[in-house]
Amino acid sequence: MAIDPIKLRAPQVEEIVPKHWYNIVPDLPEPVPPPRKPDGSIVKPEELEAVFPKELVRQETSMERYIAIPEPVRQAYLEIGRPTPLLRARRLEERLGTPAKIYYKYEGVIPTGSHKANTAIAQAYMASQEGIERLTTETGAGQWGSALALAGALFGIKVRVYMVRVSYEQKPYRRVLMQIYGAEVVPSPSKLTSVGRKILEEDPDNPGSLGIAISEAIEDALTNPNTKYSLGSVLNAVLLHQTVIGQEAMKQLELLGEEPPTHLVGAVGGGSNFGGFTYPFIKEKLRGKLDAEVIAVEPKAAPSMTKGVYAYDYGDTAGLTPLIKMHTLGHRFIPPPIHAGGLRYHGVAPTLSILLNHGVVKPVAYKQTEVFEAARFFAQAEGIVPAPESAHAVKAVIDLAREAKKKNEKRIIVFNLSGHGLLDLKGYEDYLAGRLEDTEPESFDLSYLPKVEG
Template sequence: MAIPKDARIGLNPEDIPKKWYNMAADLPNLKPMINPVTKEPVKAEEFKAIFCDPIIKQELSKERYIDIPEEVRDALISLNRPSPLQRAYRLEKYLKTPAKIYFKREDMSPLGSHKGNTALAQAYYNAESGIHTLTTETGAGQWGTALAMVSNLFDIKSTIFMVKGSYMAKPLRKTIINTYGATVYASPSEYTEFGRKVLKEHPETSGSLGIAISEACEMAAKDEHTCYALGSVMNHVMLHQTVIGEEALQQFAIGEIEPDYMIACVGGGSNFAGFTFPFLREKMQGKHKDCEIIAVEPKAAPSLTRGEFKYDYGDTAGLTPMMMMYTLGSQYIPPAIHAGGLRYHGMSPLVSAAFDQHRISAVSYDQTETFAAGITFARTEGIIPAPESCHAVKCAIDKALECKEKNEAKTIVFNLSGHGLLDLYGYEQALEGTLPKSGME
């Protein structure tokens, strides 16, 4: 039997994008980050305590396209770029849907997720700036793993604060991070003033990304040769991830694919933005008028579907500038869930603005629903999705079933942001029927 041309659409290494796309150039009425003391827009020099100059420049840039350094572009090949676009034929057959389902395979990176795309860029710029140590937070551990690995490429040390709930539930993440040569602490920790404060006030806390960010920023600010790196939320991270969506546009052209739905999970916003922003750029130019772009979040941290659009801190201690974003409040600590990478109180200002301007939509699911979808995907396509990615899988399945009910042959494309081979405890609970519900109270 001949293999259909859209079964798996690959690209050659020379097709890796040469430029990142900056959505800040095209979204109107963006609100600047503000200094919480002066209430004035943040100036570049105010970031110097935690970021190197090239990162600050990118964060504040309104240039539409920014060149990818050759050294970064070459290194992206080692992260399995370009990643393939694959059709989920067996899932379609199982669902008995007339819809076509495609997924972008960020799970095929040796790091297990999309996080290496920005880790490479941040490590490169910091090394070029003479920085010897990076600090960061990580939720489920995917981002921490990525930064730990790429730091070796640029002879940089990394210290990682991993949210305690995930640190305890995913012990092999610590092993991987240590294998790559990085130091990892459960957050809140005894290694920072803020960590000690949280532990004193809430000794049983499972932690949060907001707390871990505070610890990483505090440590970075105390040493001029240490900078902070982050895996989501801020503009430069969204920028670096757009290699995903730029590749996808090439693959849509090759496969003659016109999506009706573009779907990705969303916590801080990086994989969603990376996958959808290049497509949204074209949609804003008048193309793809009938396509719905859907952000899928957990009911435990539903910042878009239940949060407020206002200025808020990016961390719990209030060390960051205030950003205009959808937020549940910087003091909100989400319930412990297996999708630790989505346990964040806020949302990328760029994703928030796109949602506020009705350019994208959002839905939320409980983890019992998303793991069920992940199991279905594993049994049909043979791939175990990360708990975060299960949210996109669930939404894609729901849209495919809607197409079945209405007998509509629509095209669904989602981003498989990572694999779940180090998240099997959650799957075990789902299979045993002991997985707890996870919504906000």
């Protein structure tokens, strides 16, 4: 008789995995501005159903503080390795000579190597329940595309991934992983869509962007039968699914008998790993029950939080999405080809934008070379090679720990190591060979931001 390996684990380990997702919207300092059309009218939830599964739309617009995780989804979480470990970075502390304690939630143990499976599994399950046969999506570094490819395989859904061209070329093994899981992977911009063909006609060497890849994936979903679009970040429903990370971390700190964190750190592209890790903690911060500094880290090459404007903008380059209010660099922004492909996005989640506006979250930005330097230092201390995206959080943590040493200040720093970098070694090769560039846009053309009426 077959033995279920999950049942061999201690019951208390399984109980660490939450049974509900946490929705921060009811607890925000102000309401989330609704998605709008260019004429200023509000986009109705049913209009979003042309693109997304109905249940995802329901969750996106929900005001419930907690939403039950369907049992098949929670079972899949357990099967792929949740709860993920919360680890003490003792050797890193020793090498830094800091009085700070450093903990990291390590999402790299998931089969696809990152946190992205938490929402991919949820979205593929919803699609399967509604009889949807095919999903399209975009991916930058390939973490999200890999996760949706696996989720599609688990729930019998076909997947096509439009992968940003520069990442398609930089990270071939991410593409191979997606193909192993059964997904079709297309470099974006491509000739499969009218959006892609137009861009390639104007610029045959266009390196691509997440905004372009989103446009292609949405056009594909709208023009093919029984197909919906799946998004890996920005939407509140996506951040909602990721809150399993932060809820687990809170329980694990409690089981360790640790004091509350003084600093919480995460990298930000669109906001999924950051929101998933920090939002359960921020809930307590907003209630006055946690006094912690929350730090969001981005690349200087795509500084939407530190240099963007707070405005209504499209989520994609072609303007196929509704207008959402967020910190943005403009939907036509093409970021430099840094190796942290998952952070090369022009905007951030509307919920995170509100927290930035109210000073609940502090943004910082780093150059590519200093991020890889910090990642190498971390790897030599802890043995884990961080993904270039996660390495941004590592850099901030090292700075905080060194500051604690300088001030002789006890701190409890907890961060989300959202993925490993074993499929991103080209970036590390370029770093070791001195080939990395610290390209930073000097200015941003925001003149074409939509003029939203009303």
